[in-house]
Amino acid sequence: MKLSKIFEPLVNPLSRENPVIVQVLGICSALAVTAKLQPAVVMTISVTAVLALANVIISLMRKTIPTSIRIIVQLVVVAALVVIVDQVLKAWNYDVSKQLSVFIGLIITNCIIMGRLEAFALNNRPWDSFLDGVGNGLGYGIILVVVAFFRELLGSGTLWGYQIIPQWCYDNGYQNNGMMILPPMALITVACIIWFHRRKEKD
Amino acid sequence: MNRQSNLYTILYSALLVLAVGIVLALVYQVLRPAQEENIANDTKRQILAAARLTPSEGESISTLYNDHITRSFIVNSNGEIVKSDIAPFDVDVAAEIKKPDNERLLPVFECSTSNGTKYILPVYGAGLWGPIWGYIAFDNNGNTIYGAYFAHQGETPGLGAEIEKPAFSNQFQGKQIFSGTGAFESVAVVKTGREPADKPYVHAISGGTITSQGVQAMLANSLEPYAAWLKTLNTSSNN
Numbered sequence: 001m002k003l004s005k006i007f008e009p010l011v012n013p014l015s016r017e018n019p020v021i022v023q024v025l026g027i028c029s030a031l032a033v034t035a036k037l038q039p040a041v042v043m044t045i046s047v048t049a050v051l052a053l054a055n056v057i058i059s060l061m062r063k064t065i066p067t068s069i070r071i072i073v074q075l076v077v078v079a080a081l082v083v084i085v086d087q088v089l090k091a092w093n094y095d096v097s098k099q100l101s102v103f104i105g106l107i108i109t110n111c112i113i114m115g116r117l118e119a120f121a122l123n124n125r126p127w128d129s130f131l132d133g134v135g136n137g138l139g140y141g142i143i144l145v146v147v148a149f150f151r152e153l154l155g156s157g158t159l160w161g162y163q164i165i166p167q168w169c170y171d172n173g174y175q176n177n178g179m180m181i182l183p184p185m186a187l188i189t190v191a192c193i194i195w196f197h198r199r200k201e202k203d
Numbered sequence: 204m205n206r207q208s209n210l211y212t213i214l215y216s217a218l219l220v221l222a223v224g225i226v227l228a229l230v231y232q233v234l235r236p237a238q239e240e241n242i243a244n245d246t247k248r249q250i251l252a253a254a255r256l257t258p259s260e261g262e263s264i265s266t267l268y269n270d271h272i273t274r275s276f277i278v279n280s281n282g283e284i285v286k287s288d289i290a291p292f293d294v295d296v297a298a299e300i301k302k303p304d305n306e307r308l309l310p311v312f313e314c315s316t317s318n319g320t321k322y323i324l325p326v327y328g329a330g331l332w333g334p335i336w337g338y339i340a341f342d343n344n345g346n347t348i349y350g351a352y353f354a355h356q357g358e359t360p361g362l363g364a365e366i367e368k369p370a371f372s373n374q375f376q377g378k379q380i381f382s383g384t385g386a387f388e389s390v391a392v393v394k395t396g397r398e399p400a401d402k403p404y405v406h407a408i409s410g411g412t413i414t415s416q417g418v419q420a421m422l423a424n425s426l427e428p429y430a431a432w433l434k435t436l437n438t439s440s441n442n
Contacts, residue, residue: 066212073219080223084230091237094245 009120009132013139016201020143021194025111030144031186032103037160040148041141042096046089046104048137050081051113055133057081058121065122074117075108082107112140147189155180246292252352253338254314254321273320274313280304282431296327296425297334304428311432314340321349322436324429328421331413332357335366335421339375345436348390351375353418363414374405380426380433387430392419 004011019025026047033043057077058065065073086104089097097104107113116136121129152158154177157165165174179185205211247268251257258267275291276284291310299307312323321340328335337353351372358364365371378390380403391404392415398404407415 064206064215066206066215068207069212069216072216076219076223080227083227087230087234087238090241091234094238094241098245 010135013135034148044141052133055129059129253340280428326425345433363411389423
């Protein structure tokens with residue numbers, strides 16, 4: 001088997017089958033956590049961890065799960081992982097956990113996770129499922145980080161909390177664009193990314 | 204065993220829930236000390252913020268707290284210091300506020316700053332969507348507000364949530380909560396154009412009327428029981 005074939009589940013979701021801009025899943029959290037770069041990165045790490053672990057666990061259990069309650073089983077596994085992530089954040093990074101507040105809990109309802117469990121982990125081996133989980137988590141994260149980059153830079157003039165736009169710009173009449181902080185600009189930024197992506201990948 | 208039978212399904216879900224429950228309980232037990240420390244540090248940060256103290260880069264909040272908060276104690280509505288099994292820091296202000304004035308435990312944090320000794324009192328009340336709370340620092344005359352810090356659980360961003368911004372809380376600096384004759388007046392939170400002539404006031408948040416009224420009610424309700432104790436400060440500093 002060729003190396004590129006082995007890592008297909010990892011690489012595909014980064015661009016060609018990107019969960020946000022191609023499958024258009026997980027848009028809601030892309031609006032909520034992208035006003036600043038730091039929460040977006042923490043959210044990416046959290047979603048990737050939950051998705052990879054849930055994929056592996058469900059894949060290991062796939063031969064035992066009764067079909068009539070498979071969605072419930074998936075939900076229980078995802079919810080348990082999300083609670084663990086929330087508790088770990090509260091213990092290790094309290095400030096970020098306060099900023100993300102309900103959105104960590106809402107990872108449970110992130111369509112990407114249920115979608116990947118249902119479409120991939122139930123029919124594939126653990127290692128492939130792990131790669132698929134990491135790939136989709138990162139594919140989601142790339143979009144989050146790109147959107148957060150533009151929103152924080154144009155909306156607050158900072159990146160990761162550090163001032164980027166120098167003071168003399170403000171002295172000469174430059175102003176932060178307050179619109180960028182508001183949720184609609186996240187949608188418009190995502191739409192712009194989809195536009196560029198479709199231009200590049202015609203199929 | 205047949206994977207589609209009812210018995211299998213029920214046993215499977217029962218075992219799954221049991222396993223998940225055990226894992227979550229373990230995780231909670233392991234992480235609880237760190238979480239409690241974070242919450243305590245967050246409270247310390249808020250208390251210090253009322254006295255205009257913020258940790259500089261890399262400085263730990265507990266160090267700053269221990270350096271500045273020299274003493275903390277509990278008073279009652281008669282202005283006497285009471286002995287209690289509970290540490291002042293652990294008093295549940297939200298629960299105390301529901302009791303009659305004369306049964307409340309009223310924590311006081313004495314803070315030494317470069318501008319002299321300040322006394323920080325916790326306040327607690329209701330906003331539009333949920334609880335609001337804060338800390339008010341007084342000069343050692345027990346009358347003039349040195350600084351204020353407000354926080355909220357879920358007020359509307361851009362409207363009621365603005366109470367946590369310095370633009371709002373800094374207005375309180377220098378306000379006196381007792382009138383010239385010594386009557387407790389608190390601080391009113393009023394709209395522009397409705398300023399009272401003879402009472403201390405700050406300007407409310409535009410579009411955050413209910414939250415602003417909540418702040419006004421919170422201050423009156425939480426500070427009034429302290430009035431007797433604050434007056435004892437005034438007489439002792441005059442002597």
